[in-house]
Amino acid sequence: MTTEYAQLLKAxxxxxTFQRTQILEVIERYGHIAIEKIYEEVSKVHASLSLATIYKNILLMVEKGVLTEVPIIGQKSKYEIAKEEHIHLICTSCGTVMDKMLDVDTAQDTEKVAETSGFSLDHRQLNLYGLCEACRG
Amino acid sequence: MTTEYAQLLKAxxxxxTFQRTQILEVIERYGHIAIEKIYEEVSKVHASLSLATIYKNILLMVEKGVLTEVPIIGQKSKYEIAKEEHIHLICTSCGTVMDKMLDVDTAQDTEKVAETSGFSLDHRQLNLYGLCEACRG
DNA sequence: TCCTTTACAAATAAAAATTATCGTAAGGAA
DNA sequence: TTCCTTACGATAATTTTTATTTGTAAAGGA
Structure with a gap:
C-alpha cells in the first residue's frame, strides 16, 4: 500500500519500509517527539523493533530532509516532520512544543541581522520558552 | 585576572574554587564551547581534573544562572557565560558561533507571537544557521 | 589553636545514550 | 519471480552522562 508516508519517503x-512509515506516523501524531518516546510508541505496533533501527532511521531521515531536529534547552532533542519554517513555543513546565507561523517582519529582521554580518543565512531556529496557557494556571 | 570569575560565582x-574559575576562564576565552573541549582545555592547567567534575559544575552553574546552554542542531550543546539576551549566528561549515545584538523589533515581534497564543514568554533562543564570512569563500 | 561541620574534588562505578558490526530478511526494479 | 541492493534485528562496543564513595581542605565557633 502506498500511503502518504511511503510517498514522502520515496520522494x-x-x-x-514498514518501520519507517510507522516512525513517521508516530512523529506526526505527536507533532514533536524524542527518540525514546518514538521507540516506545512504535514498539506497540511492532514489538520486535530495535532501538538501533530508530536511531539509524531518524539520522537518515534528518540527513535526507524528511525530518527536522529540534534541540531544546535542558531536554533531549525532539524531531518533527520537515515543513515550512516556523516558530516553536516551548512550555518549560509541561514540555509541550507548539508551532507558530513565522511572521514576515521577524523573517526580514533576522535576514537583515545576518546580512549586515556578512553571514549567508540558510535556516532559522526560533524557540520561545515560557508557560503555555494550560500551565499558567 | 581570576577575581572577576570569583566575584561572578559568589554573586x-x-x-x-580553582576548578570553577578555570572553567569560566576557558568558556569566556572560547565564547561558546562544548563540554569535551572544556575538559580538554582545563586539563592543560589542571591535569588531575576529572570529567565528572566538569559535568557537575557546568550543570550547577547553569542551574544557578552563571552559564547558559546553547543547544545546536546536529551538534552537542555549547555553553556560554550568561549575558544579555542575544542572537546566535552559527556557521554550519566551521561551527563557529557568533553573538549578535537582539534588535528591538524582533524582540517585540516575538513577544507578540507569544502573547496572541496565551503564552507567557520567559526567554528566547534565536539561532541563525548559515555560512560565516570566512566560509563563504 | 583545636575541634566540628560542611563542601568539594577525585575516583570510581553505574547508568543511559548512541553508534557499529554482521548475518538475515525484505523492498523494488526488470 | 529473480536478482540486487538496502534495511532490519540482534548484539556488542562506545560514548556520554549521572551517581556514589571517600579523602581532603576550608570555614566557623569555642
Whole structure:
C-alpha cells in the first residue's frame, strides 16, 4: 500500500519500509517527539523493533530532509516532520512544543541581522520558552 | 585576572574554587564551547581534573544562572557565560558561533507571537544557521 | 589553636545514550 | 519471480552522562 508516508519517503530517495512509515506516523501524531518516546510508541505496533533501527532511521531521515531536529534547552532533542519554517513555543513546565507561523517582519529582521554580518543565512531556529496557557494556571 | 570569575560565582551563591574559575576562564576565552573541549582545555592547567567534575559544575552553574546552554542542531550543546539576551549566528561549515545584538523589533515581534497564543514568554533562543564570512569563500 | 561541620574534588562505578558490526530478511526494479 | 541492493534485528562496543564513595581542605565557633 502506498500511503502518504511511503510517498514522502520515496520522494526523498528512501525505501518505504514498514518501520519507517510507522516512525513517521508516530512523529506526526505527536507533532514533536524524542527518540525514546518514538521507540516506545512504535514498539506497540511492532514489538520486535530495535532501538538501533530508530536511531539509524531518524539520522537518515534528518540527513535526507524528511525530518527536522529540534534541540531544546535542558531536554533531549525532539524531531518533527520537515515543513515550512516556523516558530516553536516551548512550555518549560509541561514540555509541550507548539508551532507558530513565522511572521514576515521577524523573517526580514533576522535576514537583515545576518546580512549586515556578512553571514549567508540558510535556516532559522526560533524557540520561545515560557508557560503555555494550560500551565499558567 | 581570576577575581572577576570569583566575584561572578559568589554573586550566584557558589564557592569560587580553582576548578570553577578555570572553567569560566576557558568558556569566556572560547565564547561558546562544548563540554569535551572544556575538559580538554582545563586539563592543560589542571591535569588531575576529572570529567565528572566538569559535568557537575557546568550543570550547577547553569542551574544557578552563571552559564547558559546553547543547544545546536546536529551538534552537542555549547555553553556560554550568561549575558544579555542575544542572537546566535552559527556557521554550519566551521561551527563557529557568533553573538549578535537582539534588535528591538524582533524582540517585540516575538513577544507578540507569544502573547496572541496565551503564552507567557520567559526567554528566547534565536539561532541563525548559515555560512560565516570566512566560509563563504 | 583545636575541634566540628560542611563542601568539594577525585575516583570510581553505574547508568543511559548512541553508534557499529554482521548475518538475515525484505523492498523494488526488470 | 529473480536478482540486487538496502534495511532490519540482534548484539556488542562506545560514548556520554549521572551517581556514589571517600579523602581532603576550608570555614566557623569555642
Amino acid at each position: 526523498h530517495a528512501l525505501k518505504a | 550566584h551563591a557558589l564557592k569560587a
